[in-house]
Amino acid sequence: MAELFVALGSWNWLIVGFVLMALELLAPGIFLFWLGVAALLTGVATFALASVLALSWQAQALLFAALAVAAVPLWRRMARGGAAESSTTNPFLNRRSDALVGRVFTLEKPIEGGVGTVRIDDTFWRVTGPDAPAGSRVKIVHADGVNLTVAGV
Amino acid sequence: MSGFDIFSIVLVLLVILTLFAGVKTVPQGYNWTIERFGKFTRTLSPGLNLIIPYFDRVGRKMNVMEQVIDIPQQEVITKDNATVTVDGVAFFQVFDAAKASYEVSNLDQGIIVLTMTNIRSVMGSMDLDQVLSHRDEINERLLRVVDAAVSPWGIKVNRIEIKDIVPPADLVEAMGRQMKAERVKRADILQAEGARQSEILRAEGAKQGQILQAEGRREAAFRDAEARERSAEAEARATQMVSDAISKGDVAALNYFIADKYIKAFGQLAESPNQKVIMLPVEAMSMLGSLAGIGEIAKATFGEAATSQAAARRGSVPPAGPTKSS
Numbered sequence A: 001m002a003e004l005f006v007a008l009g010s011w012n013w014l015i016v017g018f019v020l021m022a023l024e025l026l027a028p029g030i031f032l033f034w035l036g037v038a039a040l041l042t043g044v045a046t047f048a049l050a051s052v053l054a055l056s057w058q059a060q061a062l063l064f065a066a067l068a069v070a071a072v073p074l075w076r077r078m079a080r081g082g083a084a085e086s087s088t089t090n091p092f093l094n095r096r097s098d099a100l101v102g103r104v105f106t107l108e109k110p111i112e113g114g115v116g117t118v119r120i121d122d123t124f125w126r127v128t129g130p131d132a133p134a135g136s137r138v139k140i141v142h143a144d145g146v147n148l149t150v151a152g153v
Numbered sequence B: 001m002s003g004f005d006i007f008s009i010v011l012v013l014l015v016i017l018t019l020f021a022g023v024k025t026v027p028q029g030y031n032w033t034i035e036r037f038g039k040f041t042r043t044l045s046p047g048l049n050l051i052i053p054y055f056d057r058v059g060r061k062m063n064v065m066e067q068v069i070d071i072p073q074q075e076v077i078t079k080d081n082a083t084v085t086v087d088g089v090a091f092f093q094v095f096d097a098a099k100a101s102y103e104v105s106n107l108d109q110g111i112i113v114l115t116m117t118n119i120r121s122v123m124g125s126m127d128l129d130q131v132l133s134h135r136d137e138i139n140e141r142l143l144r145v146v147d148a149a150v151s152p153w154g155i156k157v158n159r160i161e162i163k164d165i166v167p168p169a170d171l172v173e174a175m176g177r178q179m180k181a182e183r184v185k186r187a188d189i190l191q192a193e194g195a196r197q198s199e200i201l202r203a204e205g206a207k208q209g210q211i212l213q214a215e216g217r218r219e220a221a222f223r224d225a226e227a228r229e230r231s232a233e234a235e236a237r238a239t240q241m242v243s244d245a246i247s248k249g250d251v252a253a254l255n256y257f258i259a260d261k262y263i264k265a266f267g268q269l270a271e272s273p274n275q276k277v278i279m280l281p282v283e284a285m286s287m288l289g290s291l292a293g294i295g296e297i298a299k300a301t302f303g304e305a306a307t308s309q310a311a312a313r314r315g316s317v318p319p320a321g322p323t324k325s326s
Helices: A002-008 A011-026 A032-049 A057-081 A096-100 B003-022 B097-102 B107-124 B128-133 B135-153 B169-248 B251-271 B284-315
Strands: A104-106 A115-120 A123-128 A137-144 A147-152 B023-026 B030-036 B039-044 B047-050 B056-063 B067-077 B083-094 B155-166
Touching: A011 A032, A032 A057, A032 B003, A057 B003, A057 B047, A096 A137, A096 A147, A104 A115, A123 B135, A123 B155, B003 B023, B023 B030, B030 B097, B039 B056, B039 B097, B056 B097, B067 B107, B083 B107, B097 B135, B107 B135, B107 B155, B128 B135, B135 B155, B169 B251, B251 B284
Parallel strands: A123 A147
Antiparallel strands: A104 A137, A115 A123, A137 A147, B023 B047, B030 B039, B030 B056, B067 B083, B083 B155
16 A cells, blocks of 8 residues: 555645545535645646656645645635625525615604614514604614614605 | 654644634534634634634534424413413524524523413413414514513514414313304394294284275275265155156156056066965055056047147148048
8 A cells, every 4th residue: 555655656646636626525615625726736746846856755745735725815715706795696694684774664663762663574673763753764774683773764 | 754754744634634623614504603712702604714723613503594493382371260271483593693602501492481481471461262362462472572582692583473272171162162052042033033023024914904904895885885875866866757757747657657567566476486376465446546547648648649740730731641530
């Protein structure tokens, strides 16, 4: 096994890279794909530099470690470069209160002492804002978790 | 194996492990809390996140999707002392993962207990009939109270629904009997109403019939009276005419009529089948008298005619044919 490993030489990196990429498909969400990319780059680098200078396997391992670390900011760029916030078709998933900002509702009961309730989607939301009589229309201007801030329209 | 070999291998392993520890991919629908040396620092939202290995660690993996909890069955005593078995469901959603993780130690149990106690207080203030018929109101009151109570935990209760309200079996049976009695009562009343109406209608019909009959009789009586009057009038007129005729003429004419009638009556008596022998006190004198009367009438009549003829002859053309002088 060890002899085979040694005999394969630089091919090891390419093999390991593809195997890691395959594993990423089986167990998604882990960092394996990027380790695979780093391994492939290491393999390509050793082959490319073989004519100039033969890298020792220790150097190859350190190069691999460096590439793996370098992959993180690259990955973040990918994740954010696609703009994770805007690339989704539904930015308000699990952020129900944020989706309410800008909408206008009618007060069932008056806002007294700065606190009232508004009926939205057959449930009650506590709102804070300037006092207003029942029946007046209010606009939701800010949402912070369960707390909605309203302003008169 | 030199030291450098081992160092290289350990370093590579360390880098790999560190990367695994520092890169966190949070799935959609969850928020993870990060603790730095055990103290909460921030919340990871879904997607790719980096944390500082060795310092930070993932604390709670909080589900921020809307969740359903079953509110277990419990016995509730209503205002009118009926014991009912009630269960329900609550829908809630975590809005603030940090508060939900650290403000309350057992979120689900907290919501369940809170809802159960409030079900008791809300239903305890209502009669059984109200409890059974005002579920919407119960749900709404529960929602207001529980939602306000859980807000410090950074969660929002969206709905609370009472599923089953089961009164004890004997009460259900009594309710069934009550309903049946109500229906029977209604049916009886309707039947009585129908009987009453039909009686009234029948009486009205009889009354109308009698009135119409009486009117008919009255009308008939009027007509009868009128008829009698008319016939009496006619009789009177006839009598008048006869008496006029008698006063103008002769008694002998009257006698003629009587004699005529007398003889006709006599003939009828003779023809009657049951008596062939008739004993009659025939007053020959009166008969003869009436015959004499007839003779007198004839004489008077013919006598008058003769005088009128003579007058005519004197006045104008002599008549053709022989004339007899009487």
